[in-house]
Amino acid sequence: MHPGVSGRIVYSSPFVPAELIAAHGFVPERTIPRRRSAPPEGVCPFAQAFADSVGAGTGAAAAIFTTMCDQMRRAVETVRGRDAPPLFVLNVPHTWQTAGARRYYAAELDRLGRFLQGLGGVPTADADLARVMREHDDARRAGAASAAGGVTPGDGAAPVAVVGGPLSAGDRVLFDCIARAGGAVVLDATEHGERALPLPFDRRRLGGDPRGELAAAYFDGIVDAGRRPNTELYRWLKARLAARAVRGIVFAHYAWCDAWHAEAARMREWARLPFLCLELTGEAGAAAVLAHRVEAFVETVRCAP
Amino acid sequence: MRPMKISLREWDARHAELTAAGLAEPSYGGPLSRHAAGGDRRLLKLAFDNSAAALRLWNFLLTEEERLAAARAAGMKIVGAMKDLGTVPVMAYSFPATVAFYPDGAWWLPCFKELSTDLFAIADGLGIDDSFCPVRAMLGAFVSGAHFPRPDLLVASTGATCDDFSAIAQRLQGLGVPILWWEAPHRRPPDPGEEGVELPGGLAAPRAQVEFVRGELVRVREALGALAGTAIDDAALAAGIRAANEIRTVLADLREGVFATPAAPLPSLEMLVAEMLALHFCSDRAEALAVLRDLRDEARARAAAGEGVLPADAVRVFWVNPVADLRVMNLLEDCGGRVCGTEYMICHALDLIPEDVPPMEALARMVLADPMAGSAADRVRRILRDAQRFGAEGLIVSRIPGASHCAWEGAVIAEAAAAAGLPAVEIEVPPVADALRPALRTRIEALVETCRAGGGRAKEEGVGA
Numbered sequence: 199m200h201p202g203v204s205g206r207i208v209y210s211s212p213f214v215p216a217e218l219i220a221a222h223g224f225v226p227e228r229t230i231p232r233r234r235s236a237p238p239e240g241v242c243p244f245a246q247a248f249a250d251s252v253g254a255g256t257g258a259a260a261a262i263f264t265t266m267c268d269q270m271r272r273a274v275e276t277v278r279g280r281d282a283p284p285l286f287v288l289n290v291p292h293t294w295q296t297a298g299a300r301r302y303y304a305a306e307l308d309r310l311g312r313f314l315q316g317l318g319g320v321p322t323a324d325a326d327l328a329r330v331m332r333e334h335d336d337a338r339r340a341g342a343a344s345a346a347g348g349v350t351p352g353d354g355a356a357p358v359a360v361v362g363g364p365l366s367a368g369d370r371v372l373f374d375c376i377a378r379a380g381g382a383v384v385l386d387a388t389e390h391g392e393r394a395l396p397l398p399f400d401r402r403r404l405g406g407d408p409r410g411e412l413a414a415a416y417f418d419g420i421v422d423a424g425r426r427p428n429t430e431l432y433r434w435l436k437a438r439l440a441a442r443a444v445r446g447i448v449f450a451h452y453a454w455c456d457a458w459h460a461e462a463a464r465m466r467e468w469a470r471l472p473f474l475c476l477e478l479t480g481e482a483g484a485a486a487v488l489a490h491r492v493e494a495f496v497e498t499v500r501c502a503p
Numbered sequence: 504m505r506p507m508k509i510s511l512r513e514w515d516a517r518h519a520e521l522t523a524a525g526l527a528e529p530s531y532g533g534p535l536s537r538h539a540a541g542g543d544r545r546l547l548k549l550a551f552d553n554s555a556a557a558l559r560l561w562n563f564l565l566t567e568e569e570r571l572a573a574a575r576a577a578g579m580k581i582v583g584a585m586k587d588l589g590t591v592p593v594m595a596y597s598f599p600a601t602v603a604f605y606p607d608g609a610w611w612l613p614c615f616k617e618l619s620t621d622l623f624a625i626a627d628g629l630g631i632d633d634s635f636c637p638v639r640a641m642l643g644a645f646v647s648g649a650h651f652p653r654p655d656l657l658v659a660s661t662g663a664t665c666d667d668f669s670a671i672a673q674r675l676q677g678l679g680v681p682i683l684w685w686e687a688p689h690r691r692p693p694d695p696g697e698e699g700v701e702l703p704g705g706l707a708a709p710r711a712q713v714e715f716v717r718g719e720l721v722r723v724r725e726a727l728g729a730l731a732g733t734a735i736d737d738a739a740l741a742a743g744i745r746a747a748n749e750i751r752t753v754l755a756d757l758r759e760g761v762f763a764t765p766a767a768p769l770p771s772l773e774m775l776v777a778e779m780l781a782l783h784f785c786s787d788r789a790e791a792l793a794v795l796r797d798l799r800d801e802a803r804a805r806a807a808a809g810e811g812v813l814p815a816d817a818v819r820v821f822w823v824n825p826v827a828d829l830r831v832m833n834l835l836e837d838c839g840g841r842v843c844g845t846e847y848m849i850c851h852a853l854d855l856i857p858e859d860v861p862p863m864e865a866l867a868r869m870v871l872a873d874p875m876a877g878s879a880a881d882r883v884r885r886i887l888r889d890a891q892r893f894g895a896e897g898l899i900v901s902r903i904p905g906a907s908h909c910a911w912e913g914a915v916i917a918e919a920a921a922a923a924g925l926p927a928v929e930i931e932v933p934p935v936a937d938a939l940r941p942a943l944r945t946r947i948e949a950l951v952e953t954c955r956a957g958g959g960r961a962k963e964e965g966v967g968a
Contacts, residue, residue, distance in 0.1 A: 240910025265689040268666035272911035275879050292661045292669070293686045298718045302688070305711060309694065426661040426669065426684040427676055456635060456907055460670035463630020464677045 205259030207314070208283075210248045210364065211270070212394035212420050213290045214262050215412055218307060221330040222319030224259060230390060232367040236481050242454045243478065244364045245269035255281035259317055262310070264288045266424055267457060286313045292426045294417065304413035328404040331412060335399045342392070356499040357443055359385035361393075361435070361465065362450035363423065363458040368485075369478050372450060375489045379496035384442040387435060388450065394420050424457035431461075432468060439469065446472040446499035448492065453479045472499050506805050506812045508550040508770055508836075511536055514558070521555055529559065529790065531566040538565040544617040545935075550833045552773045552812060556797035563785055563794050564776055567604070568651060570786045574602045575652045580730050583654030584783065585672055586664050587687060589852030590870050592783040594724055597743030598731040604651065604783045607668070610638040612650060613934040614828050621647065631674055636667040636906040637827045637934050645675055656730045657682045658723055663689035663876040666907045683726050685719040687870050688712055690877035702872040703854035704885060716867035724863070740862040748855050750792050754781055755853065757799040762843045762893045766811025768802040771842035772832040775825065778845065781852045818954045819843035821895035821925075823886060823916055824903060828936040831901070831943060838947040839955075844893035846886050848875055879912035883919040890925060896954040899947070902931040926953045 206227040207219045216226035231247035245267070252261040253276070260283050263274040274287055289306050291299040315321055358381045365372065365388055376383055387393040397419035403411040421431040438444075447469055451458035459477070466473040474495040476488060509517060518534045535558065539546040543565060551557060575581060582603040584591035595603035612622055622643030623633070629646070631639045644650040659672045659682050676682045690708050693699035698710040728734040757777060761769050777798055784791035805811060813836055821844040826832060835842065851872040857865040874882045890898060898920040902909040913929050920927040928950045930943055 238910060240905070240907070265663060268664075268907040269911070271663065271689055272879065272908060275915065276911065287689065287691065289689050289691065291686045291688065293684050296719075296722070298715060299686055302686075302715050312694070423673075424666070424669070426659075426673060427682070428673060454634065454907065454910070456666035456670040457673075459634065460631060460674050464674060466630075 206256075207260050207262060208252065208256055208258040209262035211262070211264040211266055211288070211290070212389060213264050213266060213416055214288060215307065215396070215416050217327065217331045217334045217412060218311060219314065220334070221322040221327045222311065222314040224314060224319055227258065230365070230367045230370070236479070240454055242267075242269040242452050244366050244452050244455070245273040247366045249273040249277050253277040253280035253282050256283065258283045260284040260286060260313070262286045262288055264290045266290045266292070266422065267455070269454065284317060286310060292424060294425055294430070300413065300417055303417045304410065307409065307413055324408050327412070328408040331399055331404055331408055332401070338395060339398060354500065355380055355382040356445055356496050357382050357384040358446040358448055358496065358499060359383070359387055359439060359442070359444045360391070360448045360450065361387040363452065363455050364389035365450065365478075369450070371485060372448070372476070372488065372492065375492040376448065376496060379493040380500055381496040385438050385444055387438070393434065394422070396420060422457070423461045428461070439471070444471065445502065446474070446495065448474045448476065448495065450476045450478060453477050472502060504553060506768065506810050507553050508812055509553045510550060511539055511546050514551055514553070517553055518558065521558070526555055528562075531562050531569070532559065533562060535561055542619065543615045544619060545615050545829065548830055549772065550770070552770050554801045556801040557769070557773050559797055560773060560776055560794050563790060567786050571602070571604060571652050574786065580656070581652055581654045582727065582730070583657040585657065585659035586668050587660040587870060588849050588873070589782050590720070590866055591658050591723060593743055593747045593856070593866065594720070594740065595727055596746070596784070596788050597735055597740045598727055599733065601727065601731050602786055604786050606641045606644065606651065606654070607638055609641040609644040609650060610636070610827065611829070612640050612644060613637060618935055620649075629674060629678075631671055634905050635671060636665065636903055638668055639671050642671050642675055645680060646678070656726060658726065659684055660687040660870070662686045665875065667905060683723065685723055686715070687719070687873065687876055688715060690871045690881070700868060702868045703857065704850060704872045706872050706877065706881060708871045712871060713864060713867045716870045717863050720863055720866055720870070737862050741858070744856045744858060744862055744865060746788060748858065750784065750788070750795060751781060751853055751855055753792060753795045753799055754778065757795060757802055758853075760799065760802045760806060764802075764806045764811065766809070766815040767813045767817065767841045768805035768811050769798065770812050770832070771822070771835060772829060773798070774842060774845070775829070775832055775847070778847055778849065778853065782849060813841050817841035818951045819894055819896045820950070821845070821886065821890040821893065821898045822901065823898065824848060824901045824909070826901050826932045827903060827934045828932050831932050831936055834940065834943060835899070835947055838944060839951045840897070840947065843895050844889050846874065846882070846889065850874055850885060875908065879915045882912065883916055886916060887919065887923050887925070890920070895925060897950045898925050898927040899950065900927065900929045902929060904931055904933050926950055926957070
C-alpha cells in the first residue's frame with residue numbers, strides 16, 4: 199500500500215473478490231450489517247441495513263455495491279451525499295452462459311482495480327495477485343475442511359439445510375434457533391455460506407493468468423437465485439442435499455427480496471423435503487415467532503420417518 | 504361535436520352517429536361496449552374521448568388478442584419480448600412473417616377485467632403473491648393460456664431490470680417455458696479517460712457497455728433468424744428502425760401537440776394508451792402508425808380550433824410511472840388537473856433510434872437509454888427537464904404496488920421535484936383502485952390546490968407551453 203494509505207473496503211456481495219482488494223493493499227471487510235430500524239414498505243431490510251451502515255460513516259476507505267439485485271443497485275443512490283466513503287458499483291451480469299458475460303465481469307474487476315488504485319492502492323502485479331489468491335484459497339480450503347468436519351449431526355439431531363439470500367447480523371439468530379430446537383445445519387446455502395464461495399482456484403493458472411482465474415472462480419462458482427437462468431442453483435443444491443443427507447430445508451428470504459422470494463414455491467416443489475419458508479420482515483417481535491416456527495419444524499423433521 | 508369526455512354508454516350512441524355519418528372503420532372497428540360485454544368491465548367506469556380517432560385507438564388496443572390469434576392462424580411466427588420495452592420488437596418486425604408482443608402487457612388485464620379473472624390467483628398459487636408487481640398477472644396469463652397465444656420464442660432482458668419481473672419470468676421458466684435471456688447492464692457514466700457514447704435522451708455510456716449490449720442483441724437477432732427461417736441483413740434492420748422511428752416521430756408530434764396546448768386537445772387516458780403503442784405496435788406496426796396519425800391529426804385540428812377536452816386552466820401535472828388502474832387518469836382530470844408530460848418508464852421507446860450508426864449499435868444505445876437501466880439521478884434529470892419544457896406546475900409519482908424500484912426511487916424523484924420548486928405527491932395505484940379512490944382524490948386535489956395557490960417554478964419562469 200502506498201504510504202499514508204490504509205483502510206478497509208467494505209462490501210456485502212460475494213461477487214466482490216476479497217483477493218483483489220487485499221492485493222491492492224486494502225483490508226477487505228465483507229460486512230454483515232445489523233438492522234437499525236424496520237425499512238419502509240417495499241425496501242429490502244438487508245439492503246437498507248447495508249446502505250445505512252455505509253451511509254452512517256464506517257471509517258472505511260470505500261464501499262462497494264453490486265448490481266446483483268435491484269434493491270442494492272438502488273440503495274447505493276440513497277447513500278451518496280451522506281457521510282459515506284467513496285462508492286463503487288460493480289456491475290455483475292445476471293446471465294452467465296456466454297463468454298461475453300464472463301468477459302464483462304472480468305472487465306468490471308479490472309475497473310474495480312483501477313478504482314482501488316485511484317484511492318491510493320498499490321498497483322498489483324500478476325505475481326502479487328497470485329500470491330494473495332493462494333493465501334485466500336488456502337484459508338477457504340482449510341475452512342471448508344473444518345466445516346466439513348463439524349457438520350456431522352449429533353445423536354438424534356435433525357440434519358437441515360438453510361437456503362436463501364443474505365442474512366443481517368440479527369437474523370443470523372436463525373442458526374441458533376435451529377441448534378436449540380435440536381437441528382444441525384449441515385448445509386449453509388445462504389449468501390454467507392458455502393453457496394456463495396468461489397470455486398477453488400486452479401493453481402496451474404495462477405502463474406499465467408491470475409486475473410482470469412479470479413474472475414472465473416467467482417463468476418462460475420457462486421450460485422444464486424438471481425442469476426438467469428438460475429438452473430445452477432438447483433444443480434448445486436441437488437448434489438449437496440443428497441451428499442449431506444439433508445432431511446429438511448429452512449428457506450429464508452427477506453420481504454421484498456424478489457429473487458429469493460420467487461424461488462420459495464418452486465424449491466418446495468422441487469426438493470420434496472419438509473420445507474419451512476421464513477419471510478424476514480425486519481419488524482420487532484418477529485424473532486419470537488421465528489423461534490417457535492423453527493422449533494416446530496425441526497421437531498417435525500426429527501419425527502419424520 | 505365539440506371535444507368532450509363521454510361514458511361507454513354514450514359511446515354507443517356516438518358510434519351509431521358516426522357510422523350514420525359515414526365513418527369508415529378498420530376491420531377491428533365497432534362499438535366499444537362489445538369489449539365490456541366480452542369481459543373488459545373496467546371500460547364501464549372510464550370516461551373516453553369522443554373522437555373517431557379515440558374510437559379507433561381503443562378498438563385497436565382491445566383487439567390485440569384477436570390479432571395475435573390471427574397471426575398464429577396465418578402461420579406467422581410470434582415472439583414474446585419481455586421487459587426491454589421497445590427494442591426486441593424493432594428487431595422482430597424486421598423479419599418476414601414475424602410479429603412480436605410484450606406479455607408484460609398482461610399487467611393491465613386485472614384492471615380491464617376488474618379482477619374477474621383468476622390471473623392473480625394462479626400467480627398466488629405459484630408463490631408469486633401480492634408483494635410482487637401486478638405484472639405477476641403475466642404468469643397467470645401464461646399458465647391459463649387464455650389471453651395470448653404461447654409465443655414461438657420468448658426473449659427476456661435481465662440485469663438492470665426490475666427484480667420483480669425477472670423473478671416472475673424465472674418462475675415461468677421453472678415451469679418449463681424456455682426463455683432466451685439477454686443482459687441489459689446497469690448503465691454507468693464513462694470513467695475519466697474512458698471512451699463514451701452518446702445515447703438517446705441526452706445520456707452517455709461507456710463504449711464498452713454499448714459493445715457488450717450489441718453482442719447480446721446479436722444473440723437475439725440470431726435466435727430471431729432461426730425462428731423466422733432466414734437471417735436478415737443490416738439493411739433490413741435499418742429499415743425496421745426507420746419504421747419504428749416513423750411511429751416515434753408521429754407520437755412525438757402528438758405528445759408535443761397535446762402537452763404544450765393550453766386546453767388539452769386529448770385526455771390523459773388516451774395519451775397513455777397512445778404511448779404504449781410505441782412498445783410493440785400493438786402487434787400491427789402499419790396499423791399502429793395509422794392510429795397514431797389519426798390521433799395526431801385530431802389533436803392538431805382541435806388545437807387549431809381552440810378546442811380542448813379540458814379547461815385551459817387545468818393544473819399542468821407531469822406524471823411519473825404508468826398506473827395499474829387506468830381510471831386514475833380520469834381521476835386526475837376530475838380533480839382539476841391534466842397531464843402535460845409523462846415518464847412512463849419507456850422514454851427510450853419514444854426517443855428516436857439513431858440512424859447514423861450501424862443498426863445493431865443503434866439498438867444497443869437504445870437499450871442503455873432505458874430509464875430503468877440507469878440511476879434514479881439520471882431519471883430525475885430527464886423528468887425535470889421535460890417537466891420544465893412542458894411547463895408543469897406539479898408532479899405525481901405513481902407507485903406500482905410491489906415494484907422493487909418504486910420504494911427507492913419514488914421518494915428520490917419527489918424530493919428532487921420539490922427541490923426544483925415543483926410541488927409533488929406520491930400515490931400508489933393498485934390494479935383496481937376504487938377502494939382507495941377517496942384517498943387518491945384527496946392527495947391529487949391537495950396537489951392541484953397547492954399548484955393553484957402557489958404555482959410551480961416551471962410556470963413562474965414562463966417556460967413550456
